Amino acid sequence: GAVVSQHPSRVICKSxxxxxxxxxxxxxxxxxxxxxxxxxxxxxxxxxTSNEGSKATYEQGVEKDKFLINHASLTLSTLTVxxxxxxxxxxxxxxxxxxxxxxxxxxxxxxxxxxxx
Amino acid sequence: xxxIDQPTEMTATEGAIVQINCTYQTSGFxxxxxxxxxxxxxxxxxxxxxxxxxxxxxxxxSFLSRSKGYSYLLLKELQMKDSASYLxxxxxSNYQLIWGAGTKLIIKP
Numbered sequence: 001g002a003v004v005s006q007h008p009s010r011v012i013c014k015s016x017x018x019x020x021x022x023x024x025x026x027x028x029x030x031x032x033x034x035x036x037x038x039x040x041x042x043x044x045x046x047x048x049t050s051n052e053g054s055k056a057t058y059e060q061g062v063e064k065d066k067f068l069i070n071h072a073s074l075t076l077s078t079l080t081v082x083x084x085x086x087x088x089x090x091x092x093x094x095x096x097x098x099x100x101x102x103x104x105x106x107x108x109x110x111x112x113x114x115x116x117x
Numbered sequence: 118x119x120x121i122d123q124p125t126e127m128t129a130t131e132g133a134i135v136q137i138n139c140t141y142q143t144s145g146f147x148x149x150x151x152x153x154x155x156x157x158x159x160x161x162x163x164x165x166x167x168x169x170x171x172x173x174x175x176x177x178x179s180f181l182s183r184s185k186g187y188s189y190l191l192l193k194e195l196q197m198k199d200s201a202s203y204l205x206x207x208x209x210s211n212y213q214l215i216w217g218a219g220t221k222l223i224i225k226p
Contacts, residue, residue, distance in 0.1 A: 006159075034214075043204065043218040044160070093159045105150065106214065108159040 003027050004096050006109030013084055014117055021079045021112045023094030029074035030096030034106060035067075037090045044093065050077045084116045119143045121217035123205050128223045129195055137190045137203050137220045145210020151179050151190045152204040154219065160204055163190070192222075200224045 003026040013019050023033055032051055036044040048069050050056040056069035068080040077096075081088055091113050095106040120142045129135040141149070148167040152160035164172055166181035166188060178191040190203055202219040209215055 043216050046214070046216075091157075104148075104208070104212070105162055105165060107162060108152075111157075111159040113157075 002098055002105075002107040004030075004094065004107050004109040006094055006112055008112060009110060010113045010115075012115045012117065015085050016083055019081045019084055019114060021081075021092055021094075021114075023077045023079070023096070023109050025075045025096045025098075025107075028096075028098045030077075030098065031074060032097045033071060033077040034095045034097075035069060035077075035079050036093045036095070038093060038111075039090055047079075081114065084114070086116045089114055089116045119209060119215050121205055121207060121215055123203075123217045123220045125218070126221045126223065128225060129192075131195055131197060131224055131226050133195050134191065134193050135195060135222065137192070137205075137222065139188045139190070139205035139217060141186050141188070141205070141207045141215070141217075143186075143207050143209045143215055146183060147208040147210065147212055149179075149181055149188050150206045150208070150214070151177075151188075152206065154202045154204060156201070163203075195224050197224050197226070 005024045007022045035047045038044050046059050047062045048056045048058045050069050050071040052071045052074050058064050071077040091111050093111040095108045097104050123139045151163040153163050154160040164179035171180045176193045181188045202221045204219045205217040207215050
């Protein structure tokens with residue numbers, strides 16, 4: 001149980017275009033989803049916390065208008081990178097929480113590697 | 118400030134045992150997590166400790182001492198596939214997850 005999927009797994013786009021990444025909890029309802037980015041050989045950096053039916057909470061330094069998050073249902077959250085630039089190239093990972101297993105564990109999707117040319 | 122410290126890199130031999138330490142200074146404590154992350158992949162959950170003591174799960178065990186702000190992940194009977202980064206994360210008083218930078222474990226034959 002506690003499987004999280006992410007789509008696409010890899011995307012290459014031109015500078016100035018927008019890219020949407022989907023995160024789904026497949027076998028559980030996730031009231032909270034998290035979006036991270038990770039640069040090579042660096043730790044995870046939390047971008048925002050997404051609660052179903054309400055606006056996402058962004059971490060300091062993360063532009064809300066740049067990284068649009070929509071948590072449409074208990075099983076789906078989307079991250080849209082608007083007007084992407086090469087510096088947005090990164091590994092984007094979502095996670096979702098379930099109380100099963102104790103401790104509000106976060107289960108991660110497989111990640112999306114974004115390359116902006 | 119909040120801080121999670123773990124070694125940057127460790128090397129161990131196949132079949133051996135390795136202990137990866139994690140010390141933390143956070144505003145409050147609501148649990149400590151260990152995750153494994155292979156290169157180019159997302160993290161996968163390994164263990165969760167909220168009370169002092171040792172939690173054993175097959176070849177992996179995790180220990181917690183809240184008074185010392187200390188945890189370790191113990192990996193036994195190391196296999197080549199255990200080569201990965203191991204991330205320590207602590208949930209603070211606001212239930213925010215604070216991440217360590219990860220320990221890259223290299224397993225040699």
